[in-house]
Amino acid sequence: MSQSELERFTRDLKANADLLAEVRKAGPLREVAALADRRGYGITADELAATAQERAAAVGRKLSAADLDAVIGAGCRNAGDILHDIFGRG
DSSP: OOHHHHHHHHHHHHHOHHHHHHHHHOOSHHHHHHHHHHTTOOOOHHHHHHHHHHHHHHTTOOOOHHHHHHHHTOSSSOHHHHHHHHHSOO
């Protein structure tokens, strides 16, 4: 993944309500990555997880164990909601 792909995905999440809604409906992060791939973004689940952790840390937020479990698909909270919390804000 290039930084430009992540920036494009982040920018599009903020600008495109349909894309954001699809991401929020997705389950585990691997599903979010598959959705991104179908939409033409070169982003993997591992890259999204690492970037989510970095962005959370940059704003002084630490992802909880439950958040991390959800991001990798083991938890009950939807990974799309976590990504919305981190990437979907302007």
